[in-house]
Amino acid sequence: MGFKAELAARAGQVDAFLAGCLKGRGFPAGLLEAMEYSLLAGGKRLRPVLTLTWAGLLGLDRESALPFASGLELIHTYSLIHDDLPAMDDDDLRRGRPSNHKKFGEASAILAGDGLLTEAFGLMCASGLARGLPADRVLRATSVLAAAAGAGGMVGGQALDMEYTGRPGLGLDELRTMQAMKTGALITAACLCGAMLSGAGPEDLSRAEAYGRAVGVAFQIVDDILDVVGDQKALGKPVGSDQEKGKSTYPALVGLEESRRLAGVHADRALSSLAPYSGPDAEFLRDLARFIVHRAF
Amino acid sequence: MGFKAELAARAGQVDAFLAGCLKGRGFPAGLLEAMEYSLLAGGKRLRPVLTLTWAGLLGLDRESALPFASGLELIHTYSLIHDDLPAMDDDDLRRGRPSNHKKFGEASAILAGDGLLTEAFGLMCASGLARGLPADRVLRATSVLAAAAGAGGMVGGQALDMEYTGRPGLGLDELRTMQAMKTGALITAACLCGAMLSGAGPEDLSRAEAYGRAVGVAFQIVDDILDVVGDQKALGKPVGSDQEKGKSTYPALVGLEESRRLAGVHADRALSSLAPYSGPDAEFLRDLARFIVHRAF
Known part of the structure; x- marks a missing residue:
């Protein structure tokens, strides 16, 4: 099987779980619709696939890690919904369709995000109980995830992004810190949690973390590059939207060629x-790791 | 010690923990300020006090349950911040001060809420690791909490509240379901989780749940009553705001006297x-239980 087919197969396992995980839970119909609209809109399922694959690599069967891994996609999805809100990045389109608040209104979009974030933790905790994973492993992994998704990680990175947007003279260090929090922390935690769930020792854990960190940086640099040179249809949003919004990016700070070189350095790591x-x-x-970087060329 | 002094002492234990729990964690300064503005604004700390007291009643030392219990206050606080947003209830005042988005802007308020919700789960999971609670108890309690706070509980109740607001002819059953989800679920879970953390058996668990459910209903009915007959200064918000916003309440549906009687029935339960x-x-x-109802007279 080629890489793309393999990625699709692994993402398919996640999609199948996501398709059922919110149903039959007594959610109000309108809220469920808004949550599933964004959760089931496709996407690469990169974060849960990383969790499943690291768990599998270190000896856990993927099925056991599936609810926990899927929780990461709920967190990723909620962050996209809230980031798109008018008070935040004010994006009308997401993956080529109206963004959640354009489709359901702002109140529903805020609540759909809140609901997805809360259910993510419910899924992660319940997974330990339902799939026979040792409770202390699940507790540790959920703690790591909360730290990565919260105000010291993803939410904090979005706060810095809002603060930096439109500010002239932002340096590379500030951009790195902001992106490491906003995008990198969750990708790193995805790998680390997969390893933790499998009961890995300290050496494997630090390799999972190093891999996640490097892939996270490469991913973000490439995302910045694609916003300059990408194809609107493939991106699902207009090209050049970062620049238009006054957001700092790698290409803006160090140029396209150096950005590509840096992405390669991190992929090698x-x-x-x-x-x-x-x-x-x-x-x-x-x-x-190679695929992420090749998208930029 | 009289009841009010006892309540203040128990709330004080929570306040002391909350005052330090977000500091030194690498949160961006502006985001931390917005989170603490609402978290440390006072309040009765009803939910964590219920958790601590049920844990203590069933044999766990309160200190061990403190981080988990405090997580409930983070969840309660995030829900107030998001409920006050312009797209939701559009409230300018909360506890007699500008609401979070009035003080920090909408983007910060959304992120402060997201951050508090995420940290709540981090605190609850980490509490098991830090305070020597058995991991499986913490995992079960956190699952119960997530279900109560999520789209089948508090978030779902707020979604129904938005849907029902201004709709004429709402019935008592719909009001009851909405309030049970929006307010009751978290109060019930507060009691139940305290009992769960202490390792209680099924009979104690069902008593904790029944107590929480009854107190939750009484609390909400009294809240509705106070919105009609209360004192603006004590409420921290204008009297009559429910009616002005077209929200259904117990007094509007069954009258003041019947509302008071019902509150008494639930307190007795x-x-x-x-x-x-x-x-x-x-x-x-x-x-x-008695105090909650006496506020209505």
């Missing part, structure tokens, strides 16, 4: 942290 | 579920 591993999960993680 | 217990924690829970 990701590959280094995989050196001790072999087998299909390790191959998939290698291909993923 | 709360007292019944405490029948097997004695000692200072049981006395405090009895006084609390």
